[in-house]
Amino acid sequence: MNAAATSFWRVLFASDRRADRVVPPSGYTANLTSFTAGAMAFLAVFALALSLATGRLADRWSAELARTATVRISAPDGQMEAQSKAVLKVLETTPGIASARVLSDQEQRKLLEPWFGPDLPLEALPIPRLIEVIENEKGPDAEGLRLRLSAEAPGAVFDDHTRWRRPLIKAATRLRSLAGFSILLIALSTAAMITLAANAALSANATVIKVLRLVGARDNYIARAFVRRFTMRALAGAAVGTVVSMIAVSLLPPAAEEGGFLTGLGFRGWHWFLPLLIPFLSALVAFWATRLAAFRTLRGLT
Amino acid sequence: MIELASAAFSYGGGDILTDLNLRLAPGSFHFLTGPSGSGKTTLLRLCYMELLPSAGKVMLFDADVRSMSRDQVALNRRRIGIVHQDCQFLDHLNVAENIALPLDVSGRDAGAEAGNLQELLGWVGLSGHARSMPPQLSGGERQRAALARAVIMSPDIIIADEPTGNIDWEMALRLLTLLVELNKMGKTILIATHDLNLIRTAKSQTSARVLRIHNRRLQLAGADL
Incomplete structure (x- = not known):
């Protein structure tokens, strides 16, 4: 050789x-x-x-999807704020989650802009509220979190992006x-x-x-x-x-x-x-x- | 130098040569004769290892040709100068390059041996043809160029297959003179030819032995030549 x-x-x-x-x-x-x-x-x-x-x-x-997750809240108008607060509280006390925040109307509008255009009347549509979740290296126990969320906020759905990532x-x-x-x-x-x-x-x-x-x-x-x-x-x-x-x-x-x-x-x-x-x-x-x-x-x- | 012991060669199930016994001593001069198709070329090819015996032994420089590696065959061929009837030149190289080919393939610097090459061209009477291309040479010139290529490595043995087959008598005599000179320098010569006049002329100049192939066997020719 x-x-x-x-x-x-x-x-x-x-x-x-x-x-x-x-x-x-x-x-x-x-x-x-x-x-x-x-x-x-x-x-x-x-x-x-x-x-x-x-x-x-x-x-x-x-890299972009591995450390993020979303909680989607679909609730009647009167309950949206209360459920959002409850979800945030659950997330704050969940191990494996670094931070969580509610997306502003402007951010949600920007997300939907490619499909509905820039003049979307967000307040007139029954659009769910989105909470962005940043995980730490360990990440949360997804199943456990889902169970806690369903108990505290019945309209909340935890999406860890796995199914489309x-x-x-x-x-x-x-x-x-x-x-x-x-x-x-x-x-x-x-x-x-x-x-x-x-x-x-x-x-x-x-x-x-x-x-x-x-x-x-x-x-x-x-x-x-x-x-x-x-x-x-x-x-x-x-x-x-x-x-x-x-x-x-x-x-x-x-x-x-x-x-x-x-x-x-x-x-x-x-x-x-x-x-x-x-x-x-x-x-x-x-x-x-x-x-x-x-x-x-x-x-x-x- | 070359020894055949009960050697035979078959092709396609038929015997071409059988029970060949021969020993070429250093400095000897042998002619090999026999009718066309009798197997003269086949015997020469056995001697320079282009063919391997189907039975018996062919020994070259004290080694059995069957046990030689391909590299050993190549190295031993550098000790044998071969002159073919059709000369076998590379037509895209000029005469000097063709003659120097054995030097090139053996890794020797042909440039450094340019003096020897010129001397050799002069010896075979081709000084003015160094840059000619092979197809530009006459039959006799080609044979002399082939002889120059055969001897440039100063081989121990020179094997020539019908070297005078395509040239006139005058040119054949000139070539024979060169071969006799080489033999006097100590080279072993083996020439296959059916030209009996050439053999008689050579015998008057040197102590050549004549071998004949008859009925696929090799025998020493007698005084009938």
């Missing part, structure tokens, strides 16, 4: 003009390999961006896994395509390989000539694909509250450096794919 790792860096950084020349130029297949590597790198950058964006989304949703986080996590799986598929497809191209090149150069073996070339020498060629093509193609894809990602609309998920699809901070690994990973995939194909072919020769 160490020998292969050394060989990889040697292929990338040490030029061997004579070894490169023993294999004749392969014309359009060279361009196809570079194009394939470029296209795959382009897709990989987008998959990476999707993976990171969904990761951020899942983290944000779990879980599917959201699950969806975001699944999306992130899918994006990660897409990157894996892209890497495997790149390997498959480069293996096909390498096999074609090895078949086309069967005479060259035979002559090299007869004049005393070791398998490593012959394989290196092919491996270096395909690795460098993959590196160059993937570098172009990555740069183009990064430009495309940078041109996406900036992240905004209103846009939610779609406008957050991009890189932030140090994440911009991650796509720069893709050309090297592509070169590594090409290195192994060609090396395996070359040694498999060479083993069939004496």
Whole structure:
């Protein structure tokens, strides 16, 4: 494995003009390999961006929702104040709750504004009162709290956001896994395509390989000539694909509250450096794919 | 150097060569003759390990070819110079690069040995063709270039398969002279040919032994040659 790792860096950084020349130029297949590597790198950058964006989304949703809960009070007009006070009193004495406060009419109006518009006559509608609950690290015993609330304020319903937090986080996590799986598929497809191209090149150069073996070339020498060629093509193609894809990602609309998920699809901070690994990973995939194909072919020769 | 002990080679269920016994001593000169299709090339390929015997033993440099790793085969081939009838050049490399190919693959600096290369080109009469491409050479020039490639590593053994098959008599004599010179330098020579005139001429210049393949077996040719 160490020998292969050394060989990889040697292929990338040490030029061997004579070894490169023993294999004749392969014309359009060279361009196809570079194009394939470029296209795959382009897709990989987008998959990476999707993976990171969904990761951020899942983290944000779990952070925002994990420590908050809501108590909703639906009661006749005359009882709303009394039930609100009773609920606040229960919450103050409940372990696991850091603070609780009644949302003002203005805050409730703002919450409903996206659906009903800015001129909502809140006082004319039978809208329940909302109490925002901030939990501490331990959090309350939800079932126990519900029982106490039903005894003290029959119109109060405790909602710890679990029922809609879980599917959201699950969806975001699944999306992130899918994006990660897409990157894996892209890497495997790149390997498959480069293996096909390498096999074609090895078949086309069967005479060259035979002559090299007869004049005393070791398998490593012959394989290196092919491996270096395909690795460098993959590196160059993937570098172009990555740069183009990064430009495309940078041109996406900036992240905004209103846009939610779609406008957050991009890189932030140090994440911009991650796509720069893709050309090297592509070169590594090409290195192994060609090396395996070359040694498999060479083993069939004496 | 090369020893075959009851070696045989079969292909597709049929025997091509059988019960081969041969020992090439260092510095010896052997011709291998026999009708077309008798198995001369197959025997040579067994000698330079392109084929493995289906029975018996082939020993090269005191090692059984069957027990050699692929790297050992490559290293041992550097001690054998091979001249094929069709020369087997890489057509995208020029003559000098083709001749220097064994140096390149063995990791030796062909640039540092440029003097030797020029000397070698002069020896085979191709000084003016260093930068020519193989298809630009005549048949005789190609054979001489192939011989130069075969000897550039200063091998212990030179194996030539019908080296004069595609060239005129004058050029064949020139090539033979080069091979005789190499033999006098201590190289072991094994040449497959069906050209009896070439064998008779060589026997007048050196103490060559003649082997013949007859009925898939190897035998020493007698005074009929």
